[in-house]
Amino acid sequence: MTTTTTGTETTATRTPAAPGQPEAVRLEGVGKTFGSGSDAVTALQNVDLAVAPGEFVCLLGASGCGKSTLLNLVAGLDEPTAGTLTRPAGSPSFMFQEAALLPWLTAGRNVELPLQLSGLSRSARRARAAELLTLVRLDGLADKRPHELSGGMRQRVSLARALAAATGPDGTGGGVLLMDEPFAALDAITRDALQGELLRVWRATGTTIVFVTHDVREAVRLAQRVVLLSSRPGTVVGEWAVGDDRDRLHDEITGRLRQVIASHAA
Structure with missing residues (x-):
């Protein structure tokens, strides 16, 4: 993974998959609009994202920015209204906020x-x-x-x-695991323990993980790469490779997220 710095934001570019090894997930210009005419709501617009096999990516953004919609598209639970989406062979596995046992x-x-x-x-x-x-x-x-x-x-x-x-x-x-804020409903101590367990399991299995959260600290702790979505309509406005200086990265991403939220509210 390579990193390019522009101003205060570090934008991570994923290292391409090895020759002959397809990406686990690829979205090119993907959009999703619900409804039509005056009632139409565009949740996602022009989303470009590629996830390599075995990579752990966190999708970060404010509530309502389209994170869960994006996961639903990748899972095949819904179809994009624009762009191209390449899914893994077979159906990705999904884990929700509730255990749903x-x-x-x-x-x-x-x-x-x-x-x-x-x-x-x-x-x-x-x-x-x-x-x-x-x-x-x-x-x-x-x-x-x-x-x-x-x-x-x-x-x-x-x-x-x-x-x-x-x-x-x-x-x-070598499948894909989609996780939609799976620890959000848990108390802080349990959440911290399960984040550690998830990292251990991911390292043991090499499963590709796309993890949705609105918690910057959780994203920085878990991911190899953090992808920030803008407020609705959601599109990718920043990517960061996660290195050793997680405190600095947490502050940097938090500042960028605040900018995104403020620009939407303006």
Whole structure:
């Protein structure tokens, strides 16, 4: 990844994917408008973004800037009204603010679900689910139902299930994990712990992650690259490679975000 400094803003340009290795996600001039005529609302406009396989990218912006809309487009839950969007083969895996576990299934069976849908045998999916629960430090809790787990534990189960879908039965699928403010509803201590767990899991699996947040500190802690969207209609107005001086970068991005919000309010 290379970095170009313009004024006070450091704009990161992602290092191109290796020859023969396609990018995991690419958006070129992507726009999304809801409705038509006088009722039309443009959520995204002229978005250019590429994510390399195995990269961890945070999408940052104020509420209502189109971050979640962009994730929905990448996930295939909606289609752009302009531009070109290249998605990974197969469906990306999604993790939301709420754990969204099936309450009548145990933790293990919740993790097994995407593996069952892919046709994996019962014994193989149980073994894979156990591996993933161990990866998120919930080994021994496969038989617990969601109501028996804390909020943080439920999000770990949700993460394990998302990884089952993203990495496939043997853990080598190299899929894409989309995360829409997954820790926003948690208390500060639990959120801090799960951010650390997510980084550990990402390093262990090499999964491509696109993570939406409005929290600059969370973005700088987690990402290899932070992408800032303007207020509606959302478009990319800044990118930063995350290096060692995270405090300076936090202040820099916070200042740029304030500029974006102020210009929208003016």
